[in-house]
Amino acid sequence: MDRRKFILGSTSAMTGGLLLPGILGAASGEALPAGAVASGILDALPGKQPLIKRSFRPPNYETPVSLYRHAFTPNDAFYVRWHTGVPEITRAAWRLRISGPGVKSEREFTYDTIRRKFKMTEVAAVNQCSGNRRGLFSPHVPGVQWGYGAMGNAVWRGVRLKDVLEDAGLAAGALEVIGNGADAPTLTGPDFVKSLPMWKALDPDTLIAFEMNGEPLPKWNGAPARLVAPGWTATYWIKAVADLTVTDKPFDGFWMKTAYRVPKGMFGASGFESQDTEQNSPITAIKVNSLVVDPAPGAVLERGRRIDVLGIAWDGGSGIRDVEVSLDGGSTWRNARLERDLGRYSWRQWRYAIKPGQAGAMTLMARAHARDGSTQTDTLVHNPAGYHHNVVQKVDYHVA
Amino acid sequence: MSHKHAVRNAITSVVMAGSIATAAADETSIRLTEGPGLPQVQASCSMCHSLDYILMNSPFQDKAAWEKTVNKMVKVMGAPLTAEDIATVVGYLDSHYGKEPAPASP
Numbered sequence: 001m002d003r004r005k006f007i008l009g010s011t012s013a014m015t016g017g018l019l020l021p022g023i024l025g026a027a028s029g030e031a032l033p034a035g036a037v038a039s040g041i042l043d044a045l046p047g048k049q050p051l052i053k054r055s056f057r058p059p060n061y062e063t064p065v066s067l068y069r070h071a072f073t074p075n076d077a078f079y080v081r082w083h084t085g086v087p088e089i090t091r092a093a094w095r096l097r098i099s100g101p102g103v104k105s106e107r108e109f110t111y112d113t114i115r116r117k118f119k120m121t122e123v124a125a126v127n128q129c130s131g132n133r134r135g136l137f138s139p140h141v142p143g144v145q146w147g148y149g150a151m152g153n154a155v156w157r158g159v160r161l162k163d164v165l166e167d168a169g170l171a172a173g174a175l176e177v178i179g180n181g182a183d184a185p186t187l188t189g190p191d192f193v194k195s196l197p198m199w200k201a202l203d204p205d206t207l208i209a210f211e212m213n214g215e216p217l218p219k220w221n222g223a224p225a226r227l228v229a230p231g232w233t234a235t236y237w238i239k240a241v242a243d244l245t246v247t248d249k250p251f252d253g254f255w256m257k258t259a260y261r262v263p264k265g266m267f268g269a270s271g272f273e274s275q276d277t278e279q280n281s282p283i284t285a286i287k288v289n290s291l292v293v294d295p296a297p298g299a300v301l302e303r304g305r306r307i308d309v310l311g312i313a314w315d316g317g318s319g320i321r322d323v324e325v326s327l328d329g330g331s332t333w334r335n336a337r338l339e340r341d342l343g344r345y346s347w348r349q350w351r352y353a354i355k356p357g358q359a360g361a362m363t364l365m366a367r368a369h370a371r372d373g374s375t376q377t378d379t380l381v382h383n384p385a386g387y388h389h390n391v392v393q394k395v396d397y398h399v400a
Numbered sequence: 401m402s403h404k405h406a407v408r409n410a411i412t413s414v415v416m417a418g419s420i421a422t423a424a425a426d427e428t429s430i431r432l433t434e435g436p437g438l439p440q441v442q443a444s445c446s447m448c449h450s451l452d453y454i455l456m457n458s459p460f461q462d463k464a465a466w467e468k469t470v471n472k473m474v475k476v477m478g479a480p481l482t483a484e485d486i487a488t489v490v491g492y493l494d495s496h497y498g499k500e501p502a503p504a505s506p
Binding site for chain 1: 426427430447448449450452453454455456457458459460461465469476477478479480497
């Protein structure tokens with residue numbers, strides 16, 4: 001398969017790197033590192049539309065904001081994030097093993113036996129990388145320099161993790177469920193393995209999913225099966241999941257103990273007490289956030305012509321209460337119109353009609369409020385790993 | 401003139417090269433700035449990942465930050481680098497992809 005290549009900076013409307021943040025939907029005052037702008041070309045992986053390439057190997061590709069116009073993100077537009085090479089597991093070869101001191105008896109399922117034995121169910125949920133928007137941190141922090149596109153919204157279909165665990169039988173003292181995928185480190189580094197607390201593993205919305213948006217998972221997004229932990233960042237959504245170990249003590253692998261951590265108390269309680277330390281906590285639930293999708297930042301708007309601004313808003317599962325828009329730098333705010341509620345873990349589309357009256361610069365701000373009372377921050381809560389960027393966006397337009 | 405100005409030049413040349421070379425934008429198309437230590441960087445870093453990780457993470461890391469990154473690759477990820485290799489790689493990254501020096505006060 002030929003892979004189509006595009007260079008963002010070479011398309012007709014753009015004249016160089018300086019305009020790239022606008023294309024990527026960056027708000028004023030926020031910019032990716034210059035090197036990330038230069039190396040962030042549009043590149044199509046097999047079966048995917050052209051996405052913004054952050055790294056070729058392992059493949060890390062983000063979704064351009066312009067592809068967030070749909071209520072659900074098409075599978076071929078869905079972002080890609082791997083720590084290692086992408087495993088190629090056929091359905092016929094796939095096995096899921098359940099074991100550990102926290103289960104009464106071990107289990108092994110094939111693709112057919114697990115789907116036959118347990119009830120299939122669905123959940124609409126945002127899948128968002130912990131490091132989404134890391135590239136917009138100021139000062140910058142090392143890591144994959146994501147813009148706004150390390151996320152997507154999909155309907156996930158599969159069996160409940162709860163049903164599978166209860167089939168094996170939970171033993172007294174079961175504390176965490178450790179998920180391991182079929183991927184493996186290149187050298188002697190730590191295998192990418194993550195654990196969930198029992199309450200999250202037993203949540204009826206936590207799935208072992210085989211499909212997204214009515215189609216089998218693409219290999220880039222975890223075929224044949226992945227964990228779906230709605231409301232929590234995607235680090236827990238183990239792709240190509242192969243092993244589940246129910247443990248009776250806190251799992252101390254590198255990707256739990258050392259990586260994916262936030263300073264203790266900076267973002268509230270983690271809900272994962274067995275992984276909290278005196279200094280820090282695992283990143284867990286997604287913070288309330290919103291994004292302007294259309295018109296793109298930097299767009300030229302026609303004076304006196306009424307248009308609808310389209311955006312999305314989401315949180316870690318309480319649902320979106322309202323989205324407010326300000327056109328005067330944050331002095332006054334008016335509610336946007338919320339579109340249909342597709343479920344508390346889904347993002348919510350919103351629209352706001354504007355009719356620019358004056359020629360010149362115009363700045364639009366959008367701020368989401370969740371049903372749990374939380375809202376976006378006005379300034380960045382800086383943290384070493386570059387997580388939870390949910391600063392109120394300021395989008396600049398030009399009226400002519 | 402600081403050698404760190406080379407970063408901007410390198411970035412410019414990547415953009416230019418990219419818009420001319422349309423067919424071969426897989427990881428072999430990544431061009432890092434020529435300089436002492438480049439072969440060691442290519443050999444060491446590309447064992448596990450494409451070299452765009454370096455470009456992407458520039459130019460905002462000072463020498464201490466690059467040292468931390470390289471040490472993580474060795475100590476945690478298992479990259480088989482000697483102390484001498486580490487010094488070569490860190491020196492190259494700092495020289496060509498290091499943080500821009502703060503503007504001198506007038």
